[in-house]
Amino acid sequence: MKFIKALGMTTLLSLSAASWADIAVIVNLKNNNTYTGIDADLIERIYLGKASKFPDGTAAVPYDLAKGDSVREQFGVKILNKTPSQLHAFWSRSIFAGKKQPPREVSNADAMKAAVAADPHAIGYINAYAVDPSVAVLYTIKD
Template identity: 70%
Template sequence: MKLIKALGLAAAMSLSMVAQADIAIIVNLKNQNTYTGIDTDLVSRIYLGKANKFPDGSSAVPYNLAKGDDIRDRFTRSVLNKTPSQLHSYWSRQIFAGKKQPPRDVADAAAMKKAIAEDLNGIGYINSLDVDTSVAVLHTIKD
């Protein structure tokens, strides 16, 4: 009986690991930076308001998934190296000081793809399983 429970638990854990896909950093299909690439450091700097340009010098306009979204939380932890509450505090201080504005929020992956497809300078992130032909993948975060 213990063996059956152990096997069931192992199977459940392996399924949960498979269901968690990578995070795709996406841009507009016409964005010239799809050929130059981008690294995690630049993505982090763009999302923290420390950089506002792509490698080719064009403006970068970041979009965030809604607060509480699992992919947003994973992105915040793995790319920005912050917890969601630390990120909220960071942006509260930046806004209060009048220095910067946070990325624009969108409701979900479908809204993110739509926003990026309509904004030549947009940059966003979604679950890699949600990627389709409406956007270009600039970078993938292995999570």
């Protein structure tokens, strides 16, 4: 019986891990920073309101997927080093203190691509498989 439980748990864990995919951090096609090389630290700082510019000095406007989106949760853990509840607490404190505002929120990957394609200062993220020619990939977060 213990063997069956262990086998079932292993199967569930492997299936949940397989559902996660690479995440592409995307920018507008007119953004010159695709050639400068951006790192995870700068992406984290932009998304936590600690940096507001790309390496070339232009403004960086972060966009976030909707709360509860699995890609948002994976991005939060892998880049921001925060669980959804920790991120919520971080932004609640920042807003209450009047220091920072959270990234603009969009409903899904298509809305993210549209928002980023329309704003030359935008930075966003989506599943890597959802990338199309309307946006440029700035950084890839490997699964």
